[in-house]
Amino acid sequence: MLAQRTESGTGSGYMDIKFTNRLSYKQARLTVLVGFILGTLLSLIQIGIDYASEDASINREMQALLQISHNPASRIAYNLDAELANELTLGLLKSPAITRARLIDNTDSVLSDVQRPREQSSYRVVSDFLFGQSRQFQDRLMLDQMPSEYLGTLYLEVDTFAFGSRFLKRAEVTLLNGFVRSLVLTGILLALFYFMLTKPLVRVISALSNSNARAPNQNKLAFPPGHEQDEIGVLVKVANQQFVSMATEIQQRRNAENRLTDYLNELENIVSARTNELKSSNTRLSQSNEELEQARRRALDMAQARAAFLANMSHEIRTPLNGLLGMIALSLDSPLNAEQRQQLSIAHDSGKVLVELLNDILDLSKFDAGQLELERIPFDLGALVEDTANLLSQNAAPSVELTCLIDPQFPSSVLGDPTRVRQIVSNLLSNALKFTRFGRVDVRLGTYPGGVRLEVCDTGIGIPLEAQVRIFQPFTQAGAGITRQYGGTGLGLALTRNLCEAMQGRLSISSEAGFGSQFSVELPLSSHTPAIAPAPLRGKVVAISSASSGLDELLQSLLPRWGLTYSRHDSIDSLVDLEPDLLVTDNLDGLFGLRPSLKAPILLVTAYGNFLPGEEAAQLAPLQQQARPLARNALYQTLQRILQGSDDAGPVAQAGTQTSERRARILLVEDNPVNQLVAKGMLGKLGCEVIVAGHGGEALEQLEQAAFDLVLMDCNMPVMDGYEASRRIRQSGRWPDLPIVALTANAMPEERERCRAAGMNDYLAKPFRREELLALIDHWVPPTAPET
Incomplete structure (x- = not known):
């Protein structure tokens, strides 16, 4: 009521604050809440101590009662007096806590057994939970004169409710007192906080509501009595300072408005002048835009003309090249002498180099124009690598061993663009064969998590470290002497890097001048068909080759997986008593002296175009000859034909290799x-x-x-x-x-x-x-x- 009367006396500009939103209520609520929780905790602690004391008092009182009844009960048991026993037990039953008393002698004969019903109450459930329903007490009876003679036992059954009800009443009073104290504290704190905090703040708010901040002569707010030095007084001081600052700022703004009016008049004159200038600028800008549009159209026309030129150039060059290479290929199938065949082969190879150069130039132009499109179809990457190496083997020097080393677990097909992948393999392998005159060139194909890895390793001239950055630039090689000595345009590696990046792959190089090079390509081509194991073969295969040769590495990785027993030897002399089913070699030294002591067939691996003539081949019959690099399918078919006498191509035979006559x-x-x-x-x-x-x-x-x-x-x-x-x-x-x-x-x-x-x-x-x-x-x- 006091708070309501105070609020009604404030000015009309004061907005009433809800009772639950006042600081006095919030502070009193928090204080009382803390006090109530603390008081409740203390009351609960007090009740807990009282509970422990009451629980102990039950045992204590019953033990005292047993001590008082010990001597009379012992005499009664000694005399076997049932009448006195009955009087004793009835006397014990008068205790409010005892509900049953029983006295037996030393022969377990009952002298007296009396009981009464338990008291019923709504508090019994709580009492039984805290103290239990009943407790049993007993006293072994004996006389002081005969401490070792057992006379009987006194049994007492105690109802704990007599003690529990007494404890619950005390606990109820304790909790009620704490609650009343909290209510009294709440009222006192509300009144104190209202008079000390809320009422002075209400006065300040009322004064602020009735004041006009824009009045030129603003009166200062008065300090509430007794609050000149506390937080409310500081609030009033700050408000008065703000009134002074606002008055000063208002005056400054009025002065600024007067000056702004003058500036606006001047600005109108300036805008009129600038408008005329902008009209002239817009006219010139329109002319510039028209010129830019014409330039853009010319650029588009030039781009279209460039594309048309590339298309026309491709058509005009490829048409005569098709006729040239086609006629040479047809001539090579005709009867020719060795010199004519060599000349036509050189012309055919030169034409193919020209076609590859044309393809590289067109592909680079596609990259520049952003027109390169990639397919995603399944294809046999292992067969593609072997076919490409077979086509390029004619470019290998006679003393260079070209080997395709494909992981036996490599998938049968992967998803990607076979044409572009073939370009990568062809460019890297052509580069390795061009700069390698002795030693080995290996093409290794395997997998890594998420894709395939292709490595082309050679023992050629190598690339200096400072030149390894330049070789990936178009029309650039490691040095001017390289172009003069080995030829080439410098487009292959640049195109290869672009193709790798277009497939989201990576091309890296590891090389040292004079020690060969290793180009590694990682392409994210997912597996489409897993590797297919061929039908197992049976037999013993012996190879005569160097331990560092690619032939031995290839046979060692493939033949045991095909079920064959394989071993390598350095020379023909070690063939004594081996009795192989097949001899594989790439060395002619001492080979002609094996017949007729060696009955096993011979598989001779030679360089491209170096097959033995008919007379020499007849001396080594039965003889099979294959050119490097050995392809898995061709090698499997040859081994199957020799060891099993079968012409079946087996499960790894490739489609499209047949040359049977067509009826189309x-x-x-x-x-x-x-x-x-x-x-x-x-x-x-x-x-x-x-x-x-x-x-x-x-x-x-x-x-x-x-x-x-x-x-x-x-x-x-x-x-x-x-x-x-x-x-x-x-x-x-x-x-x-x-x-x-x-x-x-x-x-x-x-x-x-x-x-x-x-x-x-x-x-x-x-x-x-x-x-x-x-x-x-x-x-x-x-x-x-x-x-x-």
């Missing part, structure tokens, strides 16, 4: 006569029947007249090009399953998409090799079983 009718659509001759010659040697059309119109006419298994379609032709012809074939609906393969000299990536959009099924860039053409026919025209 192919429509070749090509306007260039040279390319017609090349394609017809290659297809004829593959057993295909070829019909030629000079442009798309003739192709449609040929399709109307006869059925074909495959269409090889050139893209750029007069009258009707390959794109339009393919679209018309698809739109007619008459040949929905007829495969159409584009033959184009344009190697740019958008050309492949353009061919697919026109309805073509596949794409083959010129110049193409017979192996690529064979693989294409194998895919789209599977061989049929021979007629019987």
Whole structure:
């Protein structure tokens, strides 16, 4: 009531504060809460001490009662007086805590047994929980004159509720007193905090609410009586200082507003002048924007012209190259003398180098234009490495041992872009073979967590440390003398690094001048098909080779896994009494002296093009010859054929390597006569029947007249090009399953998409090799079983 009267007397500008939000209430609440908790804890401690005392008093009082009753009970038991025994037990039963008394003699005969019911109360549950329902006491009876003679036993059963009820009443009083003290303390603290804190603050708030901060002559707030030096007094002082500061600031703002008015008038004049200048600047800016737009259009036109130039250059160079290499390849299949074959082989190799150079230049241009696209298809990386090494083995010096060392647990297929991976392998291996004249060149293929690791190691000239950074720059080699002595353009390693980075991989080098080089490539190509173990073989294979040779390392890793017993020896002299099933060697020293003492077949591993002539091979018969590097599939087939007398290719044979005659009718659509001759010659040697059309119109006419298994379609032709012809074939609906393969000299990536959009099924860039053409026919025209 006092608080309500005080609040009603404040000014109209004062906003009432809820009772529960006042500082006096909050402070009293916290103080009382702490006091209540503390008082409750102290009361509980006091109750606990009282409980322990009461619990001990039960035993103490009962023991005292037994001591008082000991002598009378002993005499009664001695005299066997049942009447006195009954009086004694009834007397004990008058105690409020005893509910049963029993006296027996030394023969366990009951002299007296009396009891009464327990007292019932709502507090009994609590009392029984604290002290238990009852307690048993007994006293062994004996006389002082006969301390060793047992006379009987006095039994007492005590109801603890008599003591528990007394304890609970005291505990109730103790807790009630603590609660009352807390309530009294709460009231006192509320009154004290209100008069000492809340009431002075309410006065200050009321004065602040009624004051006008913007009045020029603001009166100072008065100090509440008795609070001049405490926190409330400091609050009033700070408020008065703020009033003074606000008055000063208001006056300064008024002065600033007057000055600002003057500035605005001047600014209007300046803005008018600047507006005229901006109009002129906008006019000049518009002209500059038009010039920039024209420059942007010219840049776009130049980029399109550059792309068109690259496409045209690719087409114009590849078309004659296709004819050149095709004709040379066809000539190499004709009867030639050794000199002519050597000359044509050199010309064919030079043409292939020119094609690789053209591919590198186009690929670098794709990187620069951001047009490189990567495939993600399953392919056999192990076979790809072996095929690439086999194609490049002709570039190896005769004294260089080229070896493909593939982890036997390497997956059968991985997911990635086989074309780009082949470029990486080809560039690194070509680089190693170019700069290695003696020793070894090893291609190692394995896995690491998350991808595959390819290493190309050589014993060549090595790369100085200061030149290892430059070799990855386009058109750069380790030194000027390198280009003069070994040739090359310096594009291979730059392109290889770009391809690795495009596949999210890594290319690293470890080299020292004069001690060879090691290029390591890590590519995140995931496994698609795990490794497939071939059917086991049986036999004993002995190799004659150096302990440091790649041949021994290859055979040691493969043959035991294929079930063969393998051992290596340094010389032929150690073959005595070994009786091998097969002898493998890469050394001719002493080999011709083995026959006829050695009956086992011989597998001779030679460099590219160094097979023994017929007469010398006949002296070593039975003899098998294979060129380095040994491929796993070819080696397995040879071992199977020799050791088991079987021509079965086994589970590791590769698809697409057969050269059996084909029965395919192919429509070749090509306007260039040279390319017609090349394609017809290659297809004829593959057993295909070829019909030629000079442009798309003739192709449609040929399709109307006869059925074909495959269409090889050139893209750029007069009258009707390959794109339009393919679209018309698809739109007619008459040949929905007829495969159409584009033959184009344009190697740019958008050309492949353009061919697919026109309805073509596949794409083959010129110049193409017979192996690529064979693989294409194998895919789209599977061989049929021979007629019987």
